[in-house]
Amino acid sequence: MAHAKASIGTTNYQTAIVTGHHRLTADEGPALGGKDVGPGPYELLTSALAACTAITLRMYAERKQWPVTAVHADVHFVREGDKQHIDRVLTIEGGVDAEQKKRMADIAERTPVTLTLKGGLEIRTTLA
Template sequence: MARATASIGTTNYATSITTGHHRLTADEGPELGGKDTGPAPYDLLIAALGACTVITLRMYAERKKWPVEAVHADVHFVRDGDSQRIDRTLRIEGALDDEQRKRMADIAERTPVTLTLKRGLEIRTTLA
């Protein structure tokens, strides 16, 4: 399934990420000692959720042959003291009726990344 490698040297906190044949850079903002050369880890997390959401909804609309012109997901990680949540707002362009829009929102609640985040998952760490 999915696999990524992350590496960091001595430059705070620029991180090189490789996944498949793609290369990304992650970093922290200046407020945390980084240089903001790429998205921060939580930005990458919500970006993955947003991407999975719009891809899944596009696939669903195509399968149903619904007239969806574009799907947008605004995803926001919110931390309030010890409480955390993700707020996701969908904007669907196209001539859909209310029932179709409601169905798209229902499908968004069951995308693969959404379900993974809602269920949680075991993380095993080993030293090489």
């Protein structure tokens, strides 16, 4: 399954991430003391949901042989006081009708990352 390692040194708050054979950099913006050399943690979270949504809907359209030319998932993490939620807006391009688009929106509610976020999950922390 998925695995990532993150390491940070003394440069606020630049973090090296290795996942699979990919290397990423995460950071915070200047307002939080970082240098904005990479996405912040919540940007990575929304990126994961957006990517999973787009990939799943592309797979679904291919399996159904629907003429979808592009899928866009615009995902925003919103915090209002002590409440938080995610807004997701889908744009589906191609020769698909309103009913097919509605079906794809229904499928978006059941993508793997969507279900994980909606269901919550236990996080077990230990010291090495």
